[in-house]
Structure formats: C-alpha cells, structure tokens
Amino acid sequence: xxxxxxxxxxxxxxxxxxxxxxxxxxxxxxxxxxxxxxxxxxxxxxxxxxxxxxxxxxxxxxxxxxxxxxxxxxxxxxxxxxxxxxxxxxxxxxxxxxxxxxxxxxxxxxxxxxxxxxxxxxxxxxxxxxxxxxxxxxxxxxxxxxxxxxxxxxxxxxxxxxxxxxxxxxxxxxxxxxxxxxxxxxxxxxxxxxxxxxxxxxxxxxxxxxxxxxxxxxxxxxxxxxxxxxxxxxxxxxxxxxxxxxxxxxxxxxxxxxxxxxxxxxxxxxxxxxxxxxxxxxxxxxxxxxxxxxxxxxxxxxxxxxxxxxxxx
Amino acid sequence: xxxxxxxxxxxxxxxxxxxxxxxxxxxxxxxxxxxxxxxxxxxxxxxxxxxxxxxxxxxxxxxxxxxxxxxxxxxxxxxxxxxxxxxxxxxxxxxxxxxxxxxxxxxxxxxxxxxxxxxxxxxxxxxxxxxxxxxxxxxxxxxxxxxxxxxxxxxxxxxxxxxxxxxxxxxxxxxxxxxxxxxxxxxxxxxxxxxxxxxxxxxxxxxxxxxxxxxxxxxxxxxxxxxxxxxxxxxxxxxxxxxxxxxxxxxxxxxxxxxxxxxxxxxxxxxxxxxxxxxxxxxxxxxxxxxxxxxxxxxxxxxxxxxxxxxxx
Numbered sequence: 001x002x003x004x005x006x007x008x009x010x011x012x013x014x015x016x017x018x019x020x021x022x023x024x025x026x027x028x029x030x031x032x033x034x035x036x037x038x039x040x041x042x043x044x045x046x047x048x049x050x051x052x053x054x055x056x057x058x059x060x061x062x063x064x065x066x067x068x069x070x071x072x073x074x075x076x077x078x079x080x081x082x083x084x085x086x087x088x089x090x091x092x093x094x095x096x097x098x099x100x101x102x103x104x105x106x107x108x109x110x111x112x113x114x115x116x117x118x119x120x121x122x123x124x125x126x127x128x129x130x131x132x133x134x135x136x137x138x139x140x141x142x143x144x145x146x147x148x149x150x151x152x153x154x155x156x157x158x159x160x161x162x163x164x165x166x167x168x169x170x171x172x173x174x175x176x177x178x179x180x181x182x183x184x185x186x187x188x189x190x191x192x193x194x195x196x197x198x199x200x201x202x203x204x205x206x207x208x209x210x211x212x213x214x215x216x217x218x219x220x221x222x223x224x225x226x227x228x229x230x231x232x233x234x235x236x237x238x239x240x241x242x243x244x245x246x247x248x249x250x251x252x253x254x255x256x257x258x259x260x261x262x263x264x265x266x267x268x269x270x271x272x273x274x275x276x277x278x279x280x281x282x283x284x285x286x287x288x289x290x291x292x293x294x295x296x297x298x299x300x301x302x303x304x305x306x307x308x309x310x311x312x313x
Numbered sequence: 314x315x316x317x318x319x320x321x322x323x324x325x326x327x328x329x330x331x332x333x334x335x336x337x338x339x340x341x342x343x344x345x346x347x348x349x350x351x352x353x354x355x356x357x358x359x360x361x362x363x364x365x366x367x368x369x370x371x372x373x374x375x376x377x378x379x380x381x382x383x384x385x386x387x388x389x390x391x392x393x394x395x396x397x398x399x400x401x402x403x404x405x406x407x408x409x410x411x412x413x414x415x416x417x418x419x420x421x422x423x424x425x426x427x428x429x430x431x432x433x434x435x436x437x438x439x440x441x442x443x444x445x446x447x448x449x450x451x452x453x454x455x456x457x458x459x460x461x462x463x464x465x466x467x468x469x470x471x472x473x474x475x476x477x478x479x480x481x482x483x484x485x486x487x488x489x490x491x492x493x494x495x496x497x498x499x500x501x502x503x504x505x506x507x508x509x510x511x512x513x514x515x516x517x518x519x520x521x522x523x524x525x526x527x528x529x530x531x532x533x534x535x536x537x538x539x540x541x542x543x544x545x546x547x548x549x550x551x552x553x554x555x556x557x558x559x560x561x562x563x564x565x566x567x568x569x570x571x572x573x574x575x576x577x578x579x580x581x582x583x584x585x586x587x588x589x590x591x592x593x594x595x596x597x598x599x600x601x602x603x604x605x606x607x608x609x610x611x612x613x614x615x616x617x618x619x620x621x622x623x624x625x626x
C-alpha cells in the first residue's frame with residue numbers, strides 16, 4: 001500500500017509481501033530493520049563496523065523489531081522509546097551526542113508495521129474490526145539516517161541538523177486510542193510555538209514545516225492551536241501522515257507510525273531536497289505515549305513532539 | 314522487601330504498601346517515578362524547570378511508568394528502552410549530550426515494579442506460579458540521577474562520569490525467560506573485556522566493578538567468561554543483583570529490573586562513596602532485550618551491556 005501511494009516510486013525498496021519472506025509480522029518488521037540499515041550503509045559506502053552507535057526504536061512491546069534487526073549488524077546499540085516521535089528523537093539525541101566530538105558516524109533507524117501494530121495495540125486482524133473515521137493506518141516501513149559529525153567530501157550534499165527542541169509531555173485529555181491525531185496535536189503545537197517564540201522566528205521563515213503523523217484531523221487541530229497562539233502557516237505546512245497514502249486508498253484520517261515521518265524524510269524528502277527550493281525545514285516528530293494497558297485502565301493519552309531543524313549544507 | 318534487605322536503611326524513601334496509595338501496580342510505578350524525580354530535585358535544591366532534559370525508561374510496554382510519571386514535572390522528555398540496562402544507557406547518553414555544551418542540567422530516571430513486571434512478562438501473581446531456582450526477583454524501586462555539565466560549588470562532591478562504552482547486542486542463545494543472568498552475562502563480558510582491552514587497563518585498576526542484575530548464576534558465568542578472555546577479578550567485582558535482597562529473603566538467583574542498579578548506585582553507593590575508598594568504579598548496566606512475544610515465538614534472548622566509568626570528582 002505504501003508503494004502504491006503518491007510517494008511510492010521514491011522508496012529504495014518495496015515488497016508486495018508484508019511478511020518479507022518470513023513467518024510472522026514481528027519477524028517481518030525485524031527483517032525490515034535489518035535490510036534498511038543495510039541499504040543505508042551501502043548507499044553511504046560504509047560498513048556497520050564504522051558506526052559508533054545506532055539509535056533506534058519501534059512500536060512493538062520492548063522495541064524488539066529494532067533490537068533483533070540491529071543485532072546481525074553488530075553495532076553499538078542505544079534503544080529509544082518515543083512512540084511515533086522516535087525518528088525525530090533519534091536525530092535529536094544523535095546530533096547532540098555528535099557534538100561531544102567523541103563520535104564520527106552514527107545511525108538512526110525506526111520501523112513500524114501495520115499488522116504487528118494492529119494486533120498488539122487494537123484487535124487481531126482476523127477479527128475484521130471496523131475502524132472509525134478518526135483512525136489512521138500504521139505505515140509498514142522503515143527509515144534509516146546516518147549522522148556524520150563532520151562534513152567530508154563523501155557527504156558534502158548531506159542535510160545538516162542545525163537545531164532542535166526536546167518536547168514536553170502534554171496531556172491531551174483524549175482517551176480514544178482511535179483518535180491519535182487529536183491526542184498529539186497539542187504537544188506538537190506546544191513544541192513548535194515555544195521553538196518559534198524562543199528562536200524569534202516565524203513559520204514563514206521555513207520553507208517547510210512538517211509534523212510526523214497527526215493525520216488529516218490532527219493536522220487541522222494543530223493548525224488551529226498554533227493560530228490560537230498567534231502562529232500562522234501559509235502553504236508551507238505539511239503533515240507526513242497525509243502524504244503516504246492517497247485519498248483513494250481509504251485509510252480514513254491518514255498514515256501513522258514511527259515509519260511515517262521516517263520514510264517521508266529518508267525515502268522522499270532527502271531525494272528531492274537538492275532540486276526543490278528547500279533551505280530550512282522543521283520536522284516535528286509526534287508521538288502518543290499510550291499503551292494498550294493505559295487505555296484499558298482509562299488513562300488519557302499523553303502526546304509528545306520533538307523538533308529538529310534541517311538545513312541545506 | 315527492598316527496605317528489609319541489606320541496603321534498606323540507605324534508601325531515601327520506602328513504603329510498606331506496594332501500591333503506593335493508588336489503585337494499580339502500574340499506577341504505583343508511575344507514582345514511584347514522579348516521587349523519585351521530586352526527591353532528586355529537592356535534594357539538589359533545584360526545580361524541574363531547571364532540567365534541560367530527562368532521559369528515562371522502565372520495563373512496562375511502551376515505558377508508560379516513566380512517561381506518565383515524568384508528565385507532572387513538565388520536563389523535556391526523552392524515552393529510552395534498554396531493558397534493565399536503561400539506567401547505564403541514560404547516564405551514557407546524558408553524559409554524551411552534556412558534552413555538546415548545549416545543556417546545563419539533565420536527569421536520568423528509571424523504575425521497575427515486581428508486580429507490574431510479573432503480570433506483564435510472566436504470569437498473573439494470583440496464579441501463584443512456582444519460580445525456578447534460576448529466576449530473579451524484579452526490584453520494586455526507582456532511582457534518579459541528576460547530571461551537571463560543569464562542576465559548581467553546589468555539586469562539588471558529585472561523582473563524575475569520565476568514560477563509557479555503548480554495548481553491542483549479543484545473542485546468548487538462551488531461550489529461558491527465567492534464566493536472564495545467563496542471557497545477559499555474555500554481553501556484559503563482551504563490553505567489559507573490549508573496554509579493558511581498548512583502554513589498556515586491567516580489572517585491578519578499578520576499586521569496584523559492578524554489573525547491573527546478573528544475579529548469582531549470571532555473575533558466576535560472567536566471571537568465567539571474563540577469565541576465558543584473560544581478565545581476572547580480585548574481590549573488586551560485585552553484581553548489584555546479589556546485593557538488594559538477603560539470602561533469607563529467598564529470591565532464588567537474586568534481584569533484577571531497571572531499578573536494581575539504579576537503587577544500588579543512587580540509593581546506596583552515592584551515599585557511601587565519600588567515606589569508602591572508591592576512586593574509580595565501572596558500572597555495566599545489563600539488559601535482556603526480550604519481550605513476552607519473542608519468547609512465545611521461540612527466539613533466543615539477546616543481551617546488552619552499557620559501561621560507564623564513575624570517578625571521584
């Protein structure tokens with residue numbers, strides 16, 4: 001479905017088999033992580049032994065897709081859990097660690113899988129549960145980015161991380177696990193508005209402002225919340241969750257999952273970056289910090305959004 | 314049980330009620346995180362608004378104890394998942410981020426709870442399942458450390474993080490989720506031996522070498538594995554998992570959980586540090602990267618161990 005969407009032709013690899021040749025969806029997600037990291041290393045013409053660390057995570061309990069997927073690469077591994085904000089969290093933590101001057105090359109890898117997520121968070125797929133209009137479809141995908149401390153000839157066209165802001169956990173008071181856009185929008189608005197205020201910049205100073213996976217409804221809410229705080233967008237705001245699938249693919253409110261922003265950035269944006277008029281881009285990685293148990297125990301769903309500034313090198 | 318153990322009198326706070334006055338064990342763990350961070354801030358005489366970030370995690374699915382427990386503090390939050398190695402991972406990531414000179418003060422908080430872990434990873438407590446001799450008891454506890462980028466008058470007696478090593482994921486080939494010490498020992502030996510080799514130091518150069526939660530059996534295995542690689546300990550090696558409970562408390566192979574090394578370091582070691590002949594200490598945070606699902610799907614249990622060097626300031 002991801003490869004049939006509007007960005008399908010940009011992705012490095014796609015498969016018609018959502019099991020990737022293995023026996024379970026969880027193993028498929030593991031395989032996806034292993035192959036994606038492999039692909040990133042090959043494209044950069046380096047080997048995994050040159051990686052000083054890999055930061056990664058996914059949505060499975062205990063983040064096993066990433067740990068089992070990174071294991072064959074034999075890399076120093078740091079597990080993250082930021083729900084769907086994990087890609088931005090990894091870039092933010094990785095870039096900060098890079099500035100210590102103790103590391104040369106690092107990696108960030110995140111994944112999600114519709115079928116492994118559905119049966120863990122909601123219902124077994126075999127049950128055929130009807131999904132409400134506010135629901136989003138978890139992206140089956142994986143994105144990996146390599147971080148270099150210094151610009152060299154080899155990575156001279158690389159995108160630079162020039163700033164960021166670690167998100168606060170914002171309680172949205174939303175209790176509906178099928179309404180994640182609404183649960184994450186307040187956190188995204190909180191982080192963006194605080195960043196613009198502190199950096200004394202306006203939304204129009206950026207060629208593109210991206211949110212990770214708010215979906216159609218969440219993106220509207222986010223725009224409204226920002227407007228209430230006095231920050232307005234022109235047509236430079238896009239939610240990655242509205243870009244992965246087409247209207248015809250009938251995914252209700254859009255796409256979601258760790259891989260949503262990761263495949264948008266790594267699989268698409270990084271490829272059009274040089275030819276598009278993009279100089280400064282903001283990415284707000286959005287995450288909903290719920291678990292099936294916190295939903296059963298009637299807690300509201302806290303949201304978080306980490307921001308990074310990407311600039312043309 | 315933790316307060317009745319050999320280190321019980323050192324802890325800042327203990328409670329006879331494992332529900333901490335709330336309704337579920339998961340909420341109790343959340344409350345534990347909230348209170349522990351509060352306690353650390355009060356002891357340092359700072360407020361949560363002075364924290365540039367908090368790195369944290371726990372064993373619950375989607376690490377909800379830490380995220381819900383940090384939420385009321387309104388702090389920039391970065392979620393980690395390193396299983397029982399999360400405390401060492403947090404110190405390692407935090408110390409590296411601190412070196413970027415972009416942060417002044419950060420926090421690391423990790424928790425575990427016997428009852429919330431048991432019902433998630435193994436069996437409902439009400440079932441009264443018999444535990445095998447290799448099993449360990451998850452520590453109900455929480456530890457928090459504050460990181461300062463610079464030594465000031467206020468933290469002049471603080472312990473310094475002077476080095477570290479990010480662990481590789483090592484497949485132990487162990488498939489028994491009740492034999493975690495054996496699953497983690499190879500990773501701990503791998504990290505320690507690589508570190509000693511690269512730093513050209515010997516085990517005797519350190520006043521104390523700590524592993525996180527290998528337990529009695531795992532600690533023996535670890536000692537053997539290190540000896541096979543040519544590294545020998547005198548009496549300067551201690552596993553935190555053998556220190557929390559006494560022999561009489563009948564916890565089989567010892568203690569485990571994220572909180573095991575955290576309460577040993579924060580609750581005990583930091584307090585005796587000044588009066589004990591401790592100058593250089595190595596902590597190997599050990600973690601088993603399994604999930605209940607990977608065990609059901611017959612995968613072996615990968616281990617990881619992150620190392621940090623702690624020195625008298």
